[in-house]
Amino acid sequence: MATNPRIVITGTSGRMGQTLIGLIVASEKMTLTGAIERSGHDWIGRDVGEAMGGAPLGVIVTEDVAGAFAQADAVIDFTAPAATIAFAQAAAEAGIVHVIGTTGMTDAEIAALKPHAARATIIRAGNMSLGVNLLTQLTKRVAAALDDDYDIEVIEAHHNQKVDAPSGTALMLGEAAAEGRGVKLTDVSDRGRDGITGARKRGDIGFTAIRGGDIIGEHDVMFAAAGERIILRHVASDRSVFARGALKAALWGQNRKAGAYDMLDVLGLSEPD
Numbered sequence: 001m002a003t004n005p006r007i008v009i010t011g012t013s014g015r016m017g018q019t020l021i022g023l024i025v026a027s028e029k030m031t032l033t034g035a036i037e038r039s040g041h042d043w044i045g046r047d048v049g050e051a052m053g054g055a056p057l058g059v060i061v062t063e064d065v066a067g068a069f070a071q072a073d074a075v076i077d078f079t080a081p082a083a084t085i086a087f088a089q090a091a092a093e094a095g096i097v098h099v100i101g102t103t104g105m106t107d108a109e110i111a112a113l114k115p116h117a118a119r120a121t122i123i124r125a126g127n128m129s130l131g132v133n134l135l136t137q138l139t140k141r142v143a144a145a146l147d148d149d150y151d152i153e154v155i156e157a158h159h160n161q162k163v164d165a166p167s168g169t170a171l172m173l174g175e176a177a178a179e180g181r182g183v184k185l186t187d188v189s190d191r192g193r194d195g196i197t198g199a200r201k202r203g204d205i206g207f208t209a210i211r212g213g214d215i216i217g218e219h220d221v222m223f224a225a226a227g228e229r230i231i232l233r234h235v236a237s238d239r240s241v242f243a244r245g246a247l248k249a250a251l252w253g254q255n256r257k258a259g260a261y262d263m264l265d266v267l268g269l270s271e272p273d
């Protein structure tokens with residue numbers, strides 16, 4: 001019988017870290033072998049199940065990244081940009097799959113992952129849910145079908161602890177809309193309107209971020225024209241949609257050629273070039 005892939009979680013105490021651990025422990029297809037927190041965190045040295053307020057799981061939370069990665073087949077990482085870059089180096093050195101859900105990365109930070117993808121399988125997406133990845137494809141098709149008479153606006157809403165804006169998902173949807181229109185998002189992106197902004201520029205793709213309460217993640221792509229609006233919407237009501245996608249990615253990445261992949265690859269939604 002083949003053994004299950006061994007999975008390490010980073011950012012263990014976080015919203016996504018704890019959601020992932022709950023799902024791995026309930027899964028028959030993978031085994032939790034490591035739980036990482038940063039130096040000084042009060043979970044270090046404790047059994048992760050007990051730290052989460054439940055039964056012991058036999059995995060002790062550690063700050064020893066190299067030690068945990070040496071005993072693993074994949075790391076699932078929903079933390080912060082600087083941490084993710086350090087984890088990418090350690091994952092490449094250990095030769096394990098690195099699933100990255102972290103958002104808010106700059107272009108330079110994304111470029112810093114590239115050398116590591118030459119040595120290891122990296123799967124990164126601003127949103128790991130099936131629904132959002134499908135929505136990117138729909139957005140691209142609608143944007144391709146409509147001309148600039150339709151103003152494109154991406155509106156996102158998240159909980160009051162989120163630190164980055166626009167969300168990774170909003171940027172994925174903006175990229176998809178730009179691709180559908182055959183333009184570069186960086187040339188048409190309109191972010192952070194405030195004050196006397198002047199009239200909307202034809203062809204721009206606008207972004208609006210709402211932050212409040214415990215909203216898990218909601219995204220609208222609006223195509224607004226004179227006399228009508230088309231709105232494509234995704235609402236996440238449970239973080240497990242992201243976590244299930246990440247677990248699928250960790251399994252899909254096993255024995256995969258080194259390289260940089262996204263969830264469209266994992267879900268088989270990539271369109272031929």
Ligand SMILES: NC(=O)C1=CN([C@@H]2O[C@H](COP(=O)(O)OP(=O)(O)OC[C@H]3O[C@@H](n4cnc5c(N)ncnc54)[C@H](OP(=O)(O)O)[C@@H]3O)[C@@H](O)[C@H]2O)C=CC1
Pocket residue numbers: 010011012013014015016017037038041078079080082083100101102103104125126127128129168242
């Ligand atoms: N791609 C997707 O589908 C999704 C992506 N995300 C993204 O995942 C990330 C995490 O989200 P969420 O779980 O809600 O956030 P939380 O703040 O709840 O958790 C983040 C975790 O990462 C740890 N962490 C942060 N910075 C560092 C660091 N420099 N070194 C080591 N550990 C660090 C935190 O530790 P500490 O408590 O010590 O700060 C914490 O355990 C965000 O970027 C978010 O946007 C979220 C949901 C879905």
Ligand SMILES: O=C(O)C1=N[C@H](C(=O)O)C[C@H](O)C1
Pocket residue numbers: 103126127158162166167168169170216217218
């Ligand atoms: O921080 C979050 O919570 C989420 N982040 C991701 C994003 O930035 O789009 C995915 C999801 O919307 C939840």
